[in-house]
Amino acid sequence: AQYTWRANSSQFLRRRQAIWGSNLFHIGVLVLFVGHLVGLLTPINVFDYAGISYGLKQLTALVVGGLAGVAALVGATLLLHRRLLDPRIRRSSSWGDIAVLALIWLQLVMGVGTTYWTIQHLDGQEMVRFMGWANALITFDPSAPSLLSESALIYKLHIVLGLILFTLTPFTRLVHVWSIPLAYLVRPGYQ
Numbered sequence: 282a283q284y285t286w287r288a289n290s291s292q293f294l295r296r297r298q299a300i301w302g303s304n305l306f307h308i309g310v311l312v313l314f315v316g317h318l319v320g321l322l323t324p325i326n327v328f329d330y331a332g333i334s335y336g337l338k339q340l341t342a343l344v345v346g347g348l349a350g351v352a353a354l355v356g357a358t359l360l361l362h363r364r365l366l367d368p369r370i371r372r373s374s375s376w377g378d379i380a381v382l383a384l385i386w387l388q389l390v391m392g393v394g395t396t397y398w399t400i401q402h403l404d405g406q407e408m409v410r411f412m413g414w415a416n417a418l419i420t421f422d423p424s425a426p427s428l429l430s431e432s433a434l435i436y437k438l439h440i441v442l443g444l445i446l447f448t449l450t451p452f453t454r455l456v457h458v459w460s461i462p463l464a465y466l467v468r469p470g471y472q
Contacts, residue, residue, distance in 0.1 A: 302359030309353025310385075313392070314458075316346050320408070321415035335405025342408065343399050346392075354389040361386050381453045384446060391439040398433045407432065 320342055328338055361382050364374050371379075399407070410428060417425035429437060450456055 298359050298363050302356045302363060304356065305352045306356025306360055309349045309351075309356060312349035313346060313353060316342065316349065321412055322419070323412075324416070325409060325412055335409055336403055337405075339399070339403055339405035339408045343396065343403075347396055350389060350393045354386070354393055357382065357386045357389055377453050381446075381449065381455060384442065384449075388439065388442045388446060391435055391442065395433075395435050395439060398435060407436075411436075 320338070328335070361379075364370055364379055364382060402408075410432065414425055414428040416422075417428060429440070446455065450458060
């Protein structure tokens, strides 16, 4: 049997597209990740105590999350295009790399797609519902699924795909999410 060696790295191929795609994607995803954590896991009393209305919280999430979501989606599109359409990069990509990137792209499309429904609930009550669901989920409250029964299907699909991606993390390159490469912030050049 003939063994073909692959570097499994494409960072030097289509470098400009990689830089733009990677930076837009990672900055957008980091903002989204922190925003989802803070937005969903901060107890509602903290917002009440700080005098932040639910509508303002919703509008802030819509604007900041929308901008970050579009940036991440553009970056993911560039990265996915690069992986799928450049034959050299495709050869050095594993099936898992492509599948995970495609799932993340789909997740970003759905997340940006929720904007239409979010605009319909600028009073913030839909967000309060999601906060209640997240709280019930992390406290193992069996009523968690029922809290989303009246939410739009796109929100439910976004949540299910998010949980699938979270579950896949330890088995894919997504595991790098849990490293904090601070040295990359001061490294010379792009690698």
